[in-house]
Amino acid sequence: MKYRIKALTPVHIHSGEVLRSMEYMVKDGEVLIFDEMDVIRSIKEKELLNAELLDSYSLTSKRSDYHRNLDYYIKKGIIDSSIVNRYKVKAINKAENLNGKEIYRTMRNIQGTYIPGSSIKGVIRTAILYDYLLKKGIDYIKEAVNYLKNNQRLKLYIDDYIIYFTNTKNNNRKKNIQADPFKFLIVRDVNMTENEVVIYDETIFDVNKFITGNTIEAIKEGDYTEDFEFEIVSDKDKLNTLNKIIGYNTDLDKYLDEKKILEALYQFSSDIIDDEIEYFKQQENRLFNSKEVIKKLEEIKKKNSIDSPVIRIGKGKGYKANTVALAIKKLDRNYYNKEIKNIAKPYQYRERYEFPKTRNFVGNRVSPKLLGFTILEKVD
Known part of the structure; x- marks a missing residue:
């Protein structure tokens, strides 16, 4: 099956290049x-x-x-x-x-702007691990969190715990990236077709104050990619061989299926959108038009479906930004309220970017736009 990705809001994937x-x-x-x-x-x-x-x-x-x-x-x-x-x-x-x-540029190659296959694959990986956490339940997450706390010097994340330390005989407390089954999922870079970009000022909304962000180049809302396919290069023999040689969490095998990928993307995006709507409904800052944001999010929510899931792509939208916290909040809100700062606290902690108070937007405060919402569309 062929797909394309359409931008529902501006998309910025920083290339590392800064325009002077x-x-x-x-x-x-x-x-x-x-x-x-x-x-x-x-x-x-x-x-x-x-x-x-x-x-x-x-x-x-x-x-x-x-x-x-x-x-x-x-x-x-x-x-x-x-x-x-x-x-x-x-x-x-x-x-x-x-x-x-300075202008922070988005990803581009000789043909123009594009979305890296690694970004698309990263969102798929995120959605699958999120689905896995929900199915395993809150006790499993607590066990994982305690394991990470007790092994902080190893700088492991909960995705490492899922892949390398669940249902395995890994006793040496080391992760072996060769045991990552997601290596069998291949998604190539996809070029945008219209190649229109917009320059925006980015702002960080921190509940009761606004923090000036970067000036960014973003893919224009409404642009879409060329057609592409997911390539899954695994079979039972390859997975069995991998497990015998290295050992990994074989529960993840079932997700290496196109239908399962779409289902996971749909569920993950549905919960992200609901969480965003909840966040902005609670805001009462008179200098920020949260109603405009909520209206757009509700439009995006209506478009999200199993056959055509919404995907959020770009800076700060991936696994370590909100996935674990979102799963915890859904499964046990009391535990979430008690432990979230410890769970989400990065090694280099900066209070003004504390999770989950902040949200990034572009444009002005009267007509703000969220970043990174796209939709995966099937191509006939």
Whole structure:
């Protein structure tokens, strides 16, 4: 069966690339993005040692008043204006003020924007492990949490406990990634078809305050990927051989099936959406239009189905962000309220990003948009 992924809200999967202010300019409501080498080649010869220009390249401070956009240097005659017609990407500008700001770019290759197969596979893996936790129940989760607490120096996560230390003879307290049955599931990178991107300011909503996030490049809502397939390269013989050689949790074998994958994705997304709606219904911040967010979430919920499940993709949307906590909350809310900070607390803990108080959004507070909601559609 072939599928495609459609963006229901803006999608940002950070590529690791950060666009400097010298590499773009704003013109007629659009952001024109240039290749860095083209910018350097367009510097007029007599301006190569211009102090202001050199400072812009050498300063590492993120303060926008230390940096200037490309059009500033064009107007000052430092960079040749002919570069304007050599932009590589044109983006819709929804950011309030881009003067001197860095832009965190989304994933792209030579053909344009794309969703990595690893991101899609990561969500599938997340959904399967979430389903497994629900079926095993709260006592199993408590056992896992206690195991992780007692072995903190090993820096294990609950997914490690499920895969490597459940139903196995693993007594050496080490995980062997060769025993991960998800290696038999292959999902390739998929390119977006429209290749339209939007520049947004990201904000972290922290219940009673707003924290400025990054300025990001996002895949436009409504864009969709090329057709693709899930490739499952396992069979009983391969799984039996793997278990004999290494040993892993064979309960996970049943999930290596396309129908089971869709069911797990549907259930996981259904619970995520319900949890998001509950969160925003409890908010009473008059400076934030939570009704707009709730309306969009309810629209997304109606679209979610077993045949066409919603998938949330992107930064902070994956397994370690909310899966375990969501399962605990559903199974035992009292235990959740008592233990959540200990369970969700990362090794490098920063209070202002404490789980689960915060939510990221883009756009302004009157018309906010959540990130990363997509839907998996079957292709005839």
